Amino acid sequence: MAAPEIRKGMPPVKLSRAEFEQRYRSRYVDPVFRPLQRELDAIVAAAWDAYSHSRKAPLTRKAGPGFADPDYEIAVDWLEAREAILAAQRRHDDAGEPQRVLVINGSARSEHTCPGEMSKSWRLVEMAEQVLLEAGFAVDLLDLSRTASEFGRQIHPRKSCVSTAEPLCHWPCSCYPNYSLGQTDDWMNEIYPLWVAAHGVLIVTPVNWYHAPTPLKAMMDRLVCADGGNPDPSSTHGKKAAEAKALELQGWPYPRHLAGRLFGIVVHGDAAGAETLRRSLSDWLTDMHLISAGGLAETDGYIGYMEPYATSHQALDEDQGMQEEVRNCARALGNALKLRRAGKFQDPSYGLSEPEPK
Numbered sequence: 001m002a003a004p005e006i007r008k009g010m011p012p013v014k015l016s017r018a019e020f021e022q023r024y025r026s027r028y029v030d031p032v033f034r035p036l037q038r039e040l041d042a043i044v045a046a047a048w049d050a051y052s053h054s055r056k057a058p059l060t061r062k063a064g065p066g067f068a069d070p071d072y073e074i075a076v077d078w079l080e081a082r083e084a085i086l087a088a089q090r091r092h093d094d095a096g097e098p099q100r101v102l103v104i105n106g107s108a109r110s111e112h113t114c115p116g117e118m119s120k121s122w123r124l125v126e127m128a129e130q131v132l133l134e135a136g137f138a139v140d141l142l143d144l145s146r147t148a149s150e151f152g153r154q155i156h157p158r159k160s161c162v163s164t165a166e167p168l169c170h171w172p173c174s175c176y177p178n179y180s181l182g183q184t185d186d187w188m189n190e191i192y193p194l195w196v197a198a199h200g201v202l203i204v205t206p207v208n209w210y211h212a213p214t215p216l217k218a219m220m221d222r223l224v225c226a227d228g229g230n231p232d233p234s235s236t237h238g239k240k241a242a243e244a245k246a247l248e249l250q251g252w253p254y255p256r257h258l259a260g261r262l263f264g265i266v267v268h269g270d271a272a273g274a275e276t277l278r279r280s281l282s283d284w285l286t287d288m289h290l291i292s293a294g295g296l297a298e299t300d301g302y303i304g305y306m307e308p309y310a311t312s313h314q315a316l317d318e319d320q321g322m323q324e325e326v327r328n329c330a331r332a333l334g335n336a337l338k339l340r341r342a343g344k345f346q347d348p349s350y351g352l353s354e355p356e357p358k
Helices: 017-028 031-052 076-093 120-134 188-197 214-226 241-249 274-287 309-318 320-341
Strands: 060-062 073-075 100-105 138-143 200-206 262-269 298-302
Touching: 017 031, 060 076, 073 076, 076 188, 100 120, 100 188, 100 320, 120 138, 120 200, 120 262, 120 309, 120 320, 138 188, 188 214, 200 274, 200 320, 262 274, 262 320, 274 298, 298 320, 309 320
Parallel strands: 100 138, 100 200, 200 262, 262 298
Antiparallel strands: 060 073
């Protein structure tokens, strides 16, 4: 088969120095920076140099033993993220450690920024956490609302390297940080190890306009590298599309880096879309070869159905049924994890191979 053509033809995105400086200086509109114009001039000049020379990863070192090309210079950030993932996998595999459950708050709402009030999802997360702690599990909380309320907490968008060729999508993601474009403070290098260390994952989220909230969807998109991603960037010498295409066409194994972990899902809404999102999340996790902890581990429902938003927390106070469904999700996930550790829980698809993996 002839090498596939690499298709190009989108409009250019390179900024002129004037455009770059205008955007860069817009970060410093606060009058407190006015006495620092000389210092800012120097910083802008340095930033322009990094941008104009496309210094994505200014700090690198040789990949070393175990990589396809030991002499290839890999970003130090990526190597550190890889080490964190390997350490998390060791924790996951240590039978002497308590089983870990990652509980995720998918809501962007928080009292610490514009909404001025905590989310109902956070309250449900706390209910689930209490059940899991009482059952003897170690619990890690991932509060995605921090992307909207905490300085330097960002999840940058998926760049869809996988659509060029699967091996171009590295595990963990090597697209960020990109210092030349100012794409820094990416939270995913801390989030990946949480997923890897977990034996079970419980997602608690509202439905926003029939879809996942923005931070949850961003995390989902960036977890694409866990589903078939390439653990060796030296095999494609970074982002060399032609090399990645050739590697995939030789036969790619599509490694499922999170396979076998158990999951539960809680989706709540106020009018419509909760079931749709719950099904979508379940399909997504199943596609990555995670395993549902059973029917009661997945639930969707409405809090204060078609009632005023202003009284939605009071509606949750009164909805004892919804609260108990959330606790049951946590209990079902915990029960499945205990059965697995006792050797009594078996994935029905264990030992089967996909005829067309992707």
